[in-house]
Amino acid sequence: MSLDPTDPPPLSPVLLAGLAARVLPPLPLLGRPLAGPVAARLSQMAFDRLRRRHEPVFQRLAVLGERAFLVDPSDLPVRFLLRPAGTRPGLWPIADGSTLPPAAATLRAPLAALLALLEGRVDGDSLFFSRQLMIEGDMEAVLILRNAVDGADIALERDLAARLPRRVLTMARRWYGDVDGLLHLMARAAHQPVALAVAEVQP
Amino acid sequence: MTASPLSLVCPAGTPAALDAAVEAGADAVYCGFADATNARNFPGLNFSPVEMRAAVARTHKAGRSLYIAINTFPRAGEEAAWHRAVDNAAEAGADAVILADLGLLAYAQATHPSLRLHLSVQAAASTPEAIRYLAQTFGVQRVVLPRVLTLAEVTELTAAVAPVETEVFAFGGMCVMAEGRCQLSSYVTGQSPNTHGVCSPAGAVQFRREPGGDVTARLGNVTIDRHPAGAPAGYPTLCKGRFRANATTGYLFEEPTSLNAADHIPGLIKAGVRALKIEGRQRGRAYVARVVGEFRRAIDAAVAGGFTVPDLASEMEGGRATAGAYDRRWR
Amino acid sequence: MSVERPKLTLGPLHFHWPAARRRDFYARIADEAPVDTVVLGEVVCSKRAPFFDSHIPEVAERLRRAGKEVVLGSLALVMQARERQGVMDLAASEDFLVEANDLTAVAACAGRPHAIGPLVAVYNPSTLELMARQGATRVCLPGELTADAIGALAGAAMATGTQLEVQAFGRLPLAISARCYHARAHGLHKDGCRYVCEKHPDGMDLDTLDGAPFLAVNGVQTLSGSYLDLLGDLHRLRSLGVDRFRLSPQDCDMVAVAETFHAVLDGTLPVTPARDRLRDLCPGRRFSNGFLRGVEGMAYRAAVI
Incomplete structure (x- = not known):
């Protein structure tokens, strides 16, 4: 599989699952809350970049306090714990089979839909009406998150595609190959039409 | 801006949605302050007074109008918050405020005599007698009609209340109970x-x-x-x-469904209705861009004599549309 | 607070009872019920009005002979030409105080003495004062108001000489629609409804999917599944400045219900036995008072001392 970031293939859940599987350890370690250290590092880095670029959004999210979300891309073997505010804000990947940390709410949708939602390219209520987005738990927290994110101008390609620090890259390359390319690829792939990707995972 | 006979009034719950509405061809955008003074008081939604002033400036720069919905009923003992919202709206330079409470209409008229007043659907004014009374008493210049009227009733009412303008809902979430009167x-x-x-x-x-x-x-x-x-x-x-x-x-009251009156655009133009309203300040900017864009095209086509009905099923509750009360059978 | 004895109003009958039953009901109210005021007239559905309108003069006359004040209530949701005309005719009435239940009637009654019903949005002193300036002499407040809001409104009522009324018994009117849910639940259209609402003289029970009783459907109107019971709050509301209490007719012994409220207001019956009596009079019914306490309306909470 080519990882040339200049020529991303159309977003495919299968491809993304494959990518995620490469980033994550080959076998989830039962009982460990977080997936592999590089995945964790990448997630946190993406989160930190978004936080720097979109300060007003995170100011709006301060009202969430310690409330965290379990973000569950239904087509990936990984979930994420997202805590936008509070004493320890961040984004942590959690491999399937791991113990789930407590979260105020769960958001479950195909990855493409979640990314489109993050970028405001699709309306959350529309996803909900068609059951592509499943929500459980604290609805107020979900609405705060959704409305703040929708009001922001998040563009993953622009916001994430800066070069990664050399130290991380060196470590990651040794273990997993071209991580920077992976991040670029995922960012670019997120821009494929969401309807196409969603259609692929529908039964 | 061309003088379309039918003004397209569009929702914005965030500055980003406002920009999307203007971009997609809204003639006017309506917003609310981030508190209980408006009927879409959802967490994380709506505008601070500072954001509202900037929103008015951007909207005006694009040659469009901005209305501010202050369309809840002031709680007894806390009326100051609603008065402040009206003051802030006037100060921000809003083109109109959309009000429901009669006491608040009286306040706005007395305090800001040049501020244009629209009657919110929440006020539940469904007859020429009620509308003429409100126009005479408070100087209301436009009334948003309840979603209980048939197209024939809308037509008759619009003629009967002129020069008071009428605005009707064209798309989005739909209360099946009379608005502003549901507990x-x-x-x-x-x-x-x-x-x-x-x-x-x-x-x-x-x-x-x-x-x-x-x-x-x-x-x-x-x-x-x-x-x-x-x-x-x-x-x-x-x-x-x-x-x-x-x-x-x-579903003993109503199935999950959204209003779509796009079919009735030519009829509503003929009826002399001044404005079409899109519901959905709680929706994302993707919804606003899509629905506003489709209705812009539909109105322009209807004005030009041709007409196609947009397909917006994916934006609807239950993925399903109803023409609501415009079609008498709904009752 | 006025020193006058608080008054009891029998609100409009929301349900579609046969004309003969209505006549008998009001005859007994005239003869036996300790209420001061009776609101007559069809407020829910204009299609029902022809069944009883012709009897109203006779029933009103009988109630007046028994010393009751008669008020005529207007339709809650007015849309069609014939309904508008009905409101205009009602508002022109020289013989009766009219209770306005929508803005059409508010407009039609402006400039002369009238009452405002609980279906008109009076939520704050400014609106109440405005109504008073337009001629309202009496305002029955919406059911969802809290005691704090009622207290604030009572100040404005006293300042303007307006009588303040609060519903104290019966199902709460929660919503009104252009659609008929009674007809819909029977697979019928509103235009050809066959008056199926007559089948349920106390409203059609609407339960949740778990089988819990929840609401009551009455044609185009939706009512609370529970009966409001403010027996334990009468004295407190009275001290806040409420002048009148409204009893909404249900399919039970309304004379005995009125006697129970009257006795508590008079101080001849303590609240606790009065409450027991009310439950005996309405077997199988649930009671609520949550709105007054600022919580969900369907809740029943003990009175705040």
Whole structure:
């Protein structure tokens, strides 16, 4: 599989699952809350970049306090714990089979839909009406998150595609190959039409 | 801007949605302040006074209008918050305020005599007599009609109340009960849509996945729906829930559905209706861009004599549309 | 607070009872019920009005002979030409005080003495004062108001000499629609409804999917499943400045219900036995008072001392 970031293939859940599987350890370690250290590092880095670029959004999210979300891309073997505010804000990947940390709410949708939602390219209520987005738990927290994110101008390609620090890259390359390319690829792939990707995972 | 006979009035719950509405061809955008003074008081939504001033400036720069909805009923003893909202709207340079409470209309008229007043649908003025009275008493210049009228009734009413303008809902979420007069949500949650600005407040909504895979929706302590995990959904409002009565189980008030009156655009132009309103300040900017764009094209086409009905099923509750009361059979 | 004895109003009958039953009901109210005022007239559905309109003069006359004040209530949701005309005719009435239940009637009654019903949005002192300036002499407040709001409104009522009324018994009117849910639940259209609402003289029970009783459907109107019971709050509301209490007719012994409220207001019956009596009079019914306490309307909470 080519990882040339200049020529991303159309977003495919299968491809993304494959990518995620490469980033994550080959076998989830039962009982460990977080997936592999590089995945964790990448997630946190993406989160930190978004936080720097979109300060007003995170100011709006301060009202969430310690409330965290379990973000569950239904087509990936990984979930994420997202805590936008509070004493320890961040984004942590959690491999399937791991113990789930407590979260105020769960958001479950195909990855493409979640990314489109993050970028405001699709309306959350529309996803909900068609059951592509499943929500459980604290609805107020979900609405705060959704409305703040929708009001922001998040563009993953622009916001994430800066070069990664050399130290991380060196470590990651040794273990997993071209991580920077992976991040670029995922960012670019997120821009494929969401309807196409969603259609692929529908039964 | 061309003088379209039908002004397209579009929702914005965030500055980003406002920009999307202007970009997509809205003639006017309506917004609210981030508190109980408006009927879409959802967490994380709406504008601070500072954001509102910037929104007015951007909208005016694009040659469009901005209306501010202050369309809840001031709570006794807390009227100052609603008065402040009217003052802030006037100060921000809003082209109109959309009000429902008669006492607040009196305040706005007395305090800001040059501020244009629109009557919110929440005021429930459904007849020429009521509308003429409000126009004479408060100087109301436009009235948003309740979603209970047939196209024939809208036509007759519009002629009868001129020069007061009429504005009607064209698309989006639809109250099946007379607006501004419904206490169902507060009966269950203790928060009144009329005075807190929110129907089915998020804090009272729960979705639970049952062991069998079904999803149960609860509002407060009341089960309002249960359906297979993949079935199309609507908002968790009481009027679109499933209940039992007369030995049947089902959507006894209304199925999850959204209003789409696009079919009626030529008829509404002919009726002399001044403005078409899109519901959905709680929706994302993708919804605003898509729906506003489609309605812009539909109106322009209808004005030019041709006409096609946009397909907006994916934006609708339950993925389903109704022409509501415009079509008499709905009643 | 006025020193006058608080008054009891029998609100409009929301349900579609046969004309003969209505006549008998009001005859007994005239002869036996300790209420001061009776609101007559069809407020829910204009299609029902022809069944009883012709009897109203006779029933009103009988109630007046028994010393009751008669008020005529207007339709809650007015849309069609014939309904508008009905409101205009009602508002022109020289013989009766009219209770306005929508803005059409508010407009039609402006400039002359009238009452404002609980279906008109009076939520704050400014609106109440405005109504008073337009001629309202009496305002029955919406059911969802809290005690704090009622207290604030009572100040404005006293300042303007307006009588303040609060519903104290019966199902709460929660919503009104252009659609008929009674007809819908029977697979019928509103235009051809066959008056199926007559089948349920106390409203059609609407239960949740779990089988819990919840609401009551009455044609185009939706009512609370529970009966409001403010017996334990009468004295407190009285001290806040409420002048009148409204009893909404249900399919039970309304004379005995009125006697119970009257006795508590008079101080001849303590609240606790009065409450027991009310429950005996309405077997199988649930009671609520949550709105007054600022919580969900369907809740029943003990009175705040």
